[in-house]
Amino acid sequence: MTTEPVPDSQQTRAATSLLELAEKVSAAALSISQYLCSKSLNEPNFSPLSLGLSKDSEIEDARESLLIASKALTVLATDPLTHLREVFFAYSDSCALQVAVDWKIAHILCTSGTPMHINEIASKAGADKHKLLTAMRLLTNSYIFTEVEPQVFAHNSSSIHLTERSTECLINYCMDITYPASRKYSDSMKLHGSSTKSNETSFNLGLSTKKSFWEWIYENPEFCEKFNECMKPLGASSYTRIRTVFPWSSLGNVLLIDIGGGNGHITYQIAQEAPEMRVMIQDKEQAIVEAKELCPDNLKSRFSFKVQNFFETQPVVADIYFLRMILHFLNDEDCVKVLKCILPAMKPGARIMICESIFPTPEALPNPLHKYVTNQSWNMVTLLNAGERSFDEFEKIFHAADKRFKLKQWGKSGGAPSSEILEATLADDNSKSHET
Numbered sequence: 480m481t482t483e484p485v486p487d488s489q490q491t492r493a494a495t496s497l498l499e500l501a502e503k504v505s506a507a508a509l510s511i512s513q514y515l516c517s518k519s520l521n522e523p524n525f526s527p528l529s530l531g532l533s534k535d536s537e538i539e540d541a542r543e544s545l546l547i548a549s550k551a552l553t554v555l556a557t558d559p560l561t562h563l564r565e566v567f568f569a570y571s572d573s574c575a576l577q578v579a580v581d582w583k584i585a586h587i588l589c590t591s592g593t594p595m596h597i598n599e600i601a602s603k604a605g606a607d608k609h610k611l612l613t614a615m616r617l618l619t620n621s622y623i624f625t626e627v628e629p630q631v632f633a634h635n636s637s638s639i640h641l642t643e644r645s646t647e648c649l650i651n652y653c654m655d656i657t658y659p660a661s662r663k664y665s666d667s668m669k670l671h672g673s674s675t676k677s678n679e680t681s682f683n684l685g686l687s688t689k690k691s692f693w694e695w696i697y698e699n700p701e702f703c704e705k706f707n708e709c710m711k712p713l714g715a716s717s718y719t720r721i722r723t724v725f726p727w728s729s730l731g732n733v734l735l736i737d738i739g740g741g742n743g744h745i746t747y748q749i750a751q752e753a754p755e756m757r758v759m760i761q762d763k764e765q766a767i768v769e770a771k772e773l774c775p776d777n778l779k780s781r782f783s784f785k786v787q788n789f790f791e792t793q794p795v796v797a798d799i800y801f802l803r804m805i806l807h808f809l810n811d812e813d814c815v816k817v818l819k820c821i822l823p824a825m826k827p828g829a830r831i832m833i834c835e836s837i838f839p840t841p842e843a844l845p846n847p848l849h850k851y852v853t854n855q856s857w858n859m860v861t862l863l864n865a866g867e868r869s870f871d872e873f874e875k876i877f878h879a880a881d882k883r884f885k886l887k888q889w890g891k892s893g894g895a896p897s898s899e900i901l902e903a904t905l906a907d908d909n910s911k912s913h914e915t
């Protein structure tokens with residue numbers, strides 16, 4: 480069975496009539512359904528056992544088309560003012576999720592899907608029945624939990640993830656940090672204007688601190704632990720894309736330095752694709768200790784570890800300098816500093832590889848697939864006056880470090896979190912000067 484060609488996002492957006500959009504939804508759904516059938520894969524459903532729609536690259540375009548057209552259809556079918564109000568009232572969904580996490584509702588409900596009356600849930604949680612019921616109804620209306628009969632609730636495909644510690648940490652961390660910080664975004668614009676300092680942010684106003692986000696989080700181990708924990712699934716959901724978005728195995732016997740590599744979880748994945756590659760993980764001491772502990776036995780002979788500040792000159796000559804989720808935490812000035820610290824170590828043919836979510840071009844929006852990167856960019860401005868960057872914005876930073884940099888993007892914007900690759904090489908490797 481073959482998949483039908485589906486319209487690209489531009490064409491989908493150009494469709495304005497309800498019928499045209501509905502036809503695009505129908506064509507994309509048919510294409511996906513035929514693919515799933517041909518591969519004997521299950522269709523997604525709301526059961527707690529559903530794994531969701533397959534992320535296979537063969538149906539990437541159809542999935543995107545389906546998401547764009549169905550979202551546009553939903554917005555058009557909602558009256559404009561109601562749509563505006565719905566976007567605004569999204570804050571109550573976040574707060575209701577906090578209720579579910581704080582009162583351990585996902586753990587109280589049976590994970591196999593057996594329903595439970597609100598009286599029993601409230602009693603087991605030690606919560607007020609009416610207030611809990613109000614939060615649960617808000618969530619079921621957003622497809623989180625299901626109310627199988629009046630006041631009787633069960634897990635569904637999304638609520639089941641609230642049993643995972645990483646999801647609980649994400650919700651707690653966001654409600655305690657990014658939520659109060661976001662509330663001060665507009666105030667910070669008034670007070671700090673166009674400051675790019677990492678301690679003149681909405682975070683500083685929201686958390687009433689003069690420290691930058693990084694200084695603050697390292698001094699608050701409880702939040703630091705939650706932050707690290709909630710980052711894990713973001714990495715895990717990107718593993719497949721990062722492993723396949725670039726032909727790692729073609730690199731052969733090279734040395735790759737994972738700058739700010741954290742606990743190494745990303746390069747432990749990449750190394751599985753590149754059997755001859757050697758990797759050095761560089762980070763702060765705390766991260767290096769964890770990275771060493773987590774190194775899989777079959778990779779130990781190919782991995783080395785070094786405590787290294789990325790704001791200091793890179794002492795190791797390597798073939799590839801890899802940075803994932805580093806630059807988006809930094810303002811432009813600091814990004815240039817980091818790149819300039821790598822330059823003196825770059826031998827002819829060496830490259831810098833940035834692994835992040837590359838911000839889409841403006842004409843690619845709106846697109847539900849880009850919701851992650853637009854949210855993430857908001858978070859980075861909120862916390863650190865940093866942000867996700869488009870290809871052109873990355874190019875500006877690289878050229879501020881050295882005009883000879885040539886950039887190439889691997890992977891279309893809108894993939895799994897921080898899974899696009901930007902490959903930067905120096906056009907003239909013979910030049911000795913790295914000054915711009």
Ligand SMILES: C[S@@+](CC[C@H](N)C(=O)[O-])C[C@H]1O[C@@H](n2cnc3c(N)ncnc32)[C@H](O)[C@@H]1O
Nearest residue numbers: 739740741745762763766787788789790803804
């Ligand atoms: C968001 S994590 C990214 C970790 C990993 N690259 C990944 O993709 O999961 C940022 C990392 O940068 C490290 N880091 C922050 N400041 C640093 C510095 N000045 N020098 C070296 N590493 C630093 C942190 O310890 C952390 O591991």
